[in-house]
Amino acid sequence: MDHVARAREHLASGTETGLRHAALELRMAIERIAYRFLPLYSQELTDDILKGWNWQPKRILDALVDCNPGAEQDFTIRAAFRNPNGSPGPSVFRGKQQGLPRKLLSRNYDKLGSLVHVDPRGKPLDLPKMSKFAEATASRIEVYCQETTIVANGLAPAVTFTCQCGRVFRRNMAAVRINAKVRCPADSCAAVFDLTETSTGAVAVRHHETFVCPSCQAHTKVPSGAIPLHFNCAGCGERFIVDEGIFVRHDSEPE
Numbered sequence: 001m002d003h004v005a006r007a008r009e010h011l012a013s014g015t016e017t018g019l020r021h022a023a024l025e026l027r028m029a030i031e032r033i034a035y036r037f038l039p040l041y042s043q044e045l046t047d048d049i050l051k052g053w054n055w056q057p058k059r060i061l062d063a064l065v066d067c068n069p070g071a072e073q074d075f076t077i078r079a080a081f082r083n084p085n086g087s088p089g090p091s092v093f094r095g096k097q098q099g100l101p102r103k104l105l106s107r108n109y110d111k112l113g114s115l116v117h118v119d120p121r122g123k124p125l126d127l128p129k130m131s132k133f134a135e136a137t138a139s140r141i142e143v144y145c146q147e148t149t150i151v152a153n154g155l156a157p158a159v160t161f162t163c164q165c166g167r168v169f170r171r172n173m174a175a176v177r178i179n180a181k182v183r184c185p186a187d188s189c190a191a192v193f194d195l196t197e198t199s200t201g202a203v204a205v206r207h208h209e210t211f212v213c214p215s216c217q218a219h220t221k222v223p224s225g226a227i228p229l230h231f232n233c234a235g236c237g238e239r240f241i242v243d244e245g246i247f248v249r250h251d252s253e254p255e
């Protein structure tokens with residue numbers, strides 16, 4: 001039995017315990033909806049998501065839409081062989097993709113979270129109101145849990161690149177037009193590239209930041225990527241490290 005069906009059974013009890021158990025089932029249903037897309041985006045999503053370090057549905061859904069701006073749209077998928085004269089023949093397959101309601105899923109997931117945790121303020125639960133909300137969520141997400149609902153990727157034009165670390169990654173052209181900066185999905189690499197659309201696809205050039213040396217004022221181009229990163233100043237040759245940390249300066253110093 002699926003999570004939505006189990007949630008409905010719990011809700012039918014009309015009790016607070018039933019509602020809380022239903023909320024847990026519905027949260028699991030939303031997690032499954034998000035996770036179902038992961039294998040389709042194995043060349044696009046970053047390692048933190050593919051390896052489950054970032055498992056929250058909101059984070060996954062945002063990353064999916066970042067990879068595929070069309071993921072939120074409903075559309076019909078039709079496959080057919082071409083007739084000898086070039087016109088499309090009769091459909092051999094036809095199906096509908098349900099657009100991913102990203103904001104609704106993440107909003108409902110968060111709201112259901114209030115039912116699976118104890119309220120630290122001791123606020124009493126509004127059982128009728130929250131039961132109605134849980135039932136509405138079950139109806140809204142049910143269609144995405146059905147095995148017959150199509151989840152698709154790869155239908156839109158895309159480009160594939162091989163990073164200097166050897167990782168092959170893919171980028172949907174619609175995503176490139178929205179955000180031309182793309183990070184290598186490999187967590188150990190994280191090289192950032194600027195993509196430029198061409199007549200045949202796109203070219204990727206490693207993104208660099210400009211570092212101004214505090215000793216000699218020379219400008220050095222530093223590639224964006226995983227930290228820590230060691231580099232030498234192009235002017236005086238002094239060695240620097242790009243790292244992460246807390247930096248303290250005097251209150252009177254300029255920002």
Ligand SMILES: [Zn+2]
Pocket residue numbers: 163164165166167184185186189190191
């Ligand atoms: Zn890489």
Ligand SMILES: [Zn+2]
Pocket residue numbers: 213214215216217218233234235236237238
């Ligand atoms: Zn220098």
